[in-house]
Amino acid sequence: MLLKLENLHVKYGNVEALHGISLGVGEGEIVTILGANGAGKSTTLMAISGLVKVSEGSILSRNAPLHTLKAHEVVRHGIAQSPEGRRVFGTLTVNENLTLGAFTATDTGRIQKTLAWIYTLFPRLQERCEQMAGTLSGGEQQMLAIGRALMAAPRILLLDEPSLGLAPILVKTIFETIREINRAGVTVVLVEQNARAALKLAHRGYVMEVGRIVLEDTAEALLSNPEVRNAYLGGQAA
Amino acid sequence: MEQFFQQLTNGLAVGGIYALIALGYTMVYGVLKLINFAHGDLFTIGAYLGLTLLTSLGLADRLGPLGAVLLLAVMVMGLVAIIGAMLERIAYRPLRESPRLSAVVSALGASIFFQNAVMLIYGARFRVYPHDILPKIAVNIFGLQIPLIRILMLLTSVLLMVALYLFIQRTKIGTAIRAAAIDQGAARLMGIDVDKVIMIVFLIGPSLGGAAGLMVGLYYGQINFTMGWVYGLKAFTAAILGGIGNIPGAMVGGILLGVIEALGAAYISIAWKDAIAFCVLILILIVRPTGLLGERVAEKV
Numbered sequence: 296m297l298l299k300l301e302n303l304h305v306k307y308g309n310v311e312a313l314h315g316i317s318l319g320v321g322e323g324e325i326v327t328i329l330g331a332n333g334a335g336k337s338t339t340l341m342a343i344s345g346l347v348k349v350s351e352g353s354i355l356s357r358n359a360p361l362h363t364l365k366a367h368e369v370v371r372h373g374i375a376q377s378p379e380g381r382r383v384f385g386t387l388t389v390n391e392n393l394t395l396g397a398f399t400a401t402d403t404g405r406i407q408k409t410l411a412w413i414y415t416l417f418p419r420l421q422e423r424c425e426q427m428a429g430t431l432s433g434g435e436q437q438m439l440a441i442g443r444a445l446m447a448a449p450r451i452l453l454l455d456e457p458s459l460g461l462a463p464i465l466v467k468t469i470f471e472t473i474r475e476i477n478r479a480g481v482t483v484v485l486v487e488q489n490a491r492a493a494l495k496l497a498h499r500g501y502v503m504e505v506g507r508i509v510l511e512d513t514a515e516a517l518l519s520n521p522e523v524r525n526a527y528l529g530g531q532a533a
Numbered sequence: 534m535e536q537f538f539q540q541l542t543n544g545l546a547v548g549g550i551y552a553l554i555a556l557g558y559t560m561v562y563g564v565l566k567l568i569n570f571a572h573g574d575l576f577t578i579g580a581y582l583g584l585t586l587l588t589s590l591g592l593a594d595r596l597g598p599l600g601a602v603l604l605l606a607v608m609v610m611g612l613v614a615i616i617g618a619m620l621e622r623i624a625y626r627p628l629r630e631s632p633r634l635s636a637v638v639s640a641l642g643a644s645i646f647f648q649n650a651v652m653l654i655y656g657a658r659f660r661v662y663p664h665d666i667l668p669k670i671a672v673n674i675f676g677l678q679i680p681l682i683r684i685l686m687l688l689t690s691v692l693l694m695v696a697l698y699l700f701i702q703r704t705k706i707g708t709a710i711r712a713a714a715i716d717q718g719a720a721r722l723m724g725i726d727v728d729k730v731i732m733i734v735f736l737i738g739p740s741l742g743g744a745a746g747l748m749v750g751l752y753y754g755q756i757n758f759t760m761g762w763v764y765g766l767k768a769f770t771a772a773i774l775g776g777i778g779n780i781p782g783a784m785v786g787g788i789l790l791g792v793i794e795a796l797g798a799a800y801i802s803i804a805w806k807d808a809i810a811f812c813v814l815i816l817i818l819i820v821r822p823t824g825l826l827g828e829r830v831a832e833k834v
């Protein structure tokens with residue numbers, strides 16, 4: 296397993312948000328994590344990235360423990376995240392945002408190649424490279440957040456609700472781009488409210504409810520699972 | 534006209550001092566959202582370290598006036614930077630996860646500690662800088678006789694500010710500092726070691742403040758252990774004026790405050806010098822609550 300979470304517990308103060316999560320992500324997969332608001336999806340990604348402390352359990356990447364590392368060290372293990380709400384650096388230019396994504400990289404040739412690739416994925420970003428990120432539209436900011444994470448040349452890309460607040464056409468574009476990124480060899484963990492789109496894209500999925508994983512299956516099976524359909528797909532057939 | 538230009542250049546020189554100190558307040562506020570109340574005392578320490586090094590090393594005899602002052606500046610900046618980094622380690626880092634008020638109280642405590650330490654070591658009376666370091670000559674600029682030291686001071690502060698600006702804008706670490714000031718969590722996701730960024734800020738800010746202390750010692754010739762309080766307050770005002778957290782804002786705010794003060798003292802009343810400065814602050818904050826350069830672009834869309 297490229298990424299393995301075992302019996303993961305996370306607390307905010309005295310309140311436990313994750314009550315023992317176990318999940319695995321294989322090399323080259325797109326794995327989606329579904330669940331209602333507050334289920335603990337973002338907390339799970341933040342725990343992987345080292346931004347929230349793990350109180351119990353472990354996170355391993357190729358048998359290397361990540362849960363003992365500081366957030367900035369996790370990036371060096373090939374794990375990058377595009378966080379919920381995008382969190383681009385608004386008063387920095389698009390270019391500066393992308394450059395920061397490659398903060399841990401040293402090989403300038405590699406950085407240039409990655410940047411060129413990101414510009415082919417999101418031509419909009421190249422057009423606006425000197426503009427301040429805060430002046431971009433929501434969709435462009437999402438592209439920037441994904442591009443910025445890719446600048447680290449990660450093995451695993453964590454995406455937290457990339458479709459949040461975007462127009463349906465844009466959502467389609469973003470999801471197609473995620474597929475393209477995955478085809479280029481990047482393993483993807485995708486957290487989504489848009490369950491249908493996520494399951495159509497993903498190979499496997501997990502369903503979370505209040506800090507626990509309640510269901511795990513292939514994306515196809517989840518799409519036709521009556522419980523999932525009722526709870527997350529509006530009850531209709533896929 | 535003569536008086537106007539004399540006051541203007543004097544205001545610019547003093548404004549440069551305010552700006553250098555203001556940068557320390559604004560950079561620390563940027564990354565920690567904390568007012569480092571001990572910053573004015575680091576400025577004081579710079580002035581006293583300058584005095585000690587100047588009188589004990591006899592640099593002027595060996596290096597000539599300019600070389601001596603240059604080496605002195607480098608040493609003072611380095612030493613005050615180290616004290617600044619230690620301050621962060623001891624007084625602020627352990628409280629990073631605590632409520633904001635704890636760090637504020639710690640900052641006030643550090644300020645009292647530094648002030649008392651300086652008083653115990655150097656005494657409570659005014660101390661006098663040796664006045665034969667820089668030649669007391671005036672330079673003729675467009676028919677205006679301007680003291681050499683004033684010109685040197687202005688040049689030094691401009692040089693330091695340009696260097697800082699280029700560092701912040703053009704280097705990888707500088708960009709990381711700006712990113713950490715906007716969103717520490719997102720900066721960590723980029724692989725930036727935010728603890729290191731904060732340490733760098735606590736090296737740069739105090740070193741600029743220390744340089745300002747040395748310059749005040751050389752310009753006015755006498756220093757006192759409470760000087761950091763007055764200058765600190767003025768520089769803090771300048772930082773607010775420019776928009777706290779904004780680096781160019783601190784530079785503009787400092788220079789502006791120095792000029793307004795000098796002209797106000799000359800043309801309105803010297804007794805009202807400080808009041809004028811604060812009236813300007815209040816007026817600007819009424820018109821622009823974020824300061825002159827604060828929050829030019831919405832950061833959260």
Ligand SMILES: Nc1ncnc2c1ncn2[C@@H]1O[C@H](COP(=O)(O)OP(=O)(O)O)[C@@H](O)[C@H]1O
Binds near residue numbers: 312331333334337
């Ligand atoms: N910073 C925080 N402090 C305290 N509680 C939090 C924080 N972030 C999330 N929580 C709580 O943790 C739980 C899981 O939240 P989250 O991981 O954001 O869920 P999701 O991403 O699935 O919507 C929720 O009950 C939420 O209120």
Ligand SMILES: [Mg+2]
Binds near residue numbers: 336337338379
């Ligand atoms: Mg979430």
